[in-house]
Amino acid sequence: MTAGWHETPGGAALLDALAARQGDTRAVGGMVRDGLLGLPIRDIDLATRFPPAEVIRRLTAAGLKAIPTGIAHGTITAVAPDLVAEVTTLRRDVTTDGRHATVAFTDDWQQDASRRDFTINALYAALPDGPITDFFGGIDDLRARRVRFIGDPLQRIAEDHLRILRFFRFSARFAGVVDAHGLAACTARANDLMALSRERVANELRGLLGAADPCPTVALMLDHGIWAPIVPEIAAGRVPILARTVAAEATSGIGGDWRRRLAALLPPDPAIADAVAARLRLSNADKQRMRLAAVPLGEGALLAAAWRDGAPAIIDRLLIAGEGGPDVAMLRDWQRPRLPVGGRDLLARGLAPGPGVAARLADFERSWVAAGFPDDPATVTALLDRAVAAA
Incomplete structure (x- = not known):
């Protein structure tokens, strides 16, 4: 032991x-x-x-x-x-x-x-x-894998409201028998969660959503009104999205990230993810992770999106869409290439200093990304000449 x-x-x-x-x-x-x-x-x-x-x-x-x-x-x-x-x-x-x-x-x-x-x-x-x-x-x-309060559940919750979320976190972790008395007490006192600091709530959600399969517990919490006082944006219709995310994680051999899973439970809207992250007082890095994960996958090229938003964000979107497998494996190993030219290269071709340099460099970057990040000098030179000619 x-x-x-x-x-x-x-x-x-x-x-x-x-x-x-x-x-x-x-x-x-x-x-x-x-x-x-x-x-x-x-x-x-x-x-x-x-x-x-x-x-x-x-x-x-x-x-x-x-x-x-x-x-x-x-x-x-x-x-x-x-x-x-x-x-x-x-x-x-x-x-x-x-x-x-x-x-x-x-x-x-x-x-x-x-x-x-x-x-x-x-x-x-x-x-x-x-x-x-x-x-x-x-x-x-x-x-029995049963989470049971010591003594009167209502009294224990009155002593520390966070025990409501702890009840569900441990229930998700051990995935056994749900104690009826504890569940009834948590349901009756769910609004007590509003009195807790957002940091304490976020810490419990981190553990709950990081369980091997939090879906049954998340659904149980929805059925009993536990989410409403803390993240009312979560609706029952999102549980299947979480389930397919968990399944795609398993298929891809990727650990369950609680921020990805929380984003899966929210409507696919970065503004909503941002609001929830701010309410939970998450770090700036965690806010950015949720905001980017909440963007719908779309139809564009994966590597172009990864260049723009980072590979972890695209992996999150793929998994939330239920698409594990080769694309996720490819992105896990992908290293963001270095832009092969800079402003000096444009100036060397006679472009006048000023805002136009940044605009032409942006044109080159778009063309270079669309072309698949070529690194051979001939292709890079042709794209650079095209960007200068656009001036």
């Missing part, structure tokens, strides 16, 4: 520093869950009885770097040359408002488990390879 990380010098020092073998620190959450499923462990998350100041003291004494990345909530990042781990003190919620929580530290494992979202995320494993503590039937839920 622990994938050998504890056998590295940094891992061994970490376990000794936090008295893991004595039971004061345990693996928790995703690393336990994914380890039981035989999935790769991406992050090392540990829960400890020691308060944050003591964690810092112990890590520093062991020669590990201690970074107070989330000190208000008891989280310290332990860093060694061969290790990065999140260490969080056991805690309980004091107040919650749906977006933030005020916590108090505790040494009670079950109290800490009780404040977590789903049973499959409230599993603790003794270190390095000891037994698992399961307070709420998370192992049975894991076997």
Whole structure:
């Protein structure tokens, strides 16, 4: 389950520093869950009885770097040359408002488990390879691939509205039994999503749409009105477009990009994609990716379009259109050629300096792209002469 990380010098020092073998620190959450499923462990998350100041003291004494990345909530990042781990003190919620929580530290494992979202995320494993503590039937839920809230789903959502999207993200990832009580609570509280920061929403959508096949979950969310408060532009008629995109990705051997898939769920209009990307406060690069992906494929030459908008944009359009295969393979290997001439070449042919140079260079570029990016000197010279003659 622990994938050998504890056998590295940094891992061994970490376990000794936090008295893991004595039971004061345990693996928790995703690393336990994914380890039981035989999935790769991406992050090392540990829960400890020691308060944050003591964690810092112990890590520093062991020669590990201690970074107070989330000190208000008891989280310290332990860093060694061969290790990065999140260490969080056991805690309980004091107040919650749906977006933030005020916590108090505790040494009670079950109290800490009780404040977590789903049973499959409230599993603790003794270190390095000891037994698992399961307070709420998370192992049975894991076997059923069932995402189930701990306690009353409505109460858990009231504590943190983002748990609505987490419910669907994990459901998409594990593709098992959908818990009826959880689904009903998410449906009833869907409008709570409007109170969340757009960055938190976008981060969850990134995980949801990055699942192997998010289509059933996306359709379920549409049926229950979950998309309306955050991306109302998504309509049921777009789910088949997402499905063919996912299928084309598989045919082409291309990983599922969440931005491409979100664009597939939107009407084929760059302005709409732009508005959604802005609402979710995506980076400029992500906004550009969605905007270009939303342009319909059209009938023009693929390489000419790739020259203009970039190969990744054309690959996105092909996949959204359900067209995987040779064209995608060709574009994956395509390197954008360098324009073989510049303004100096036009001036050398007697063209007067000024705006006309840029116009003639644009004429040459259009002809050169239409001709298939020739690089032999004779063809380049003929196209250049033609551009100069047009002046």
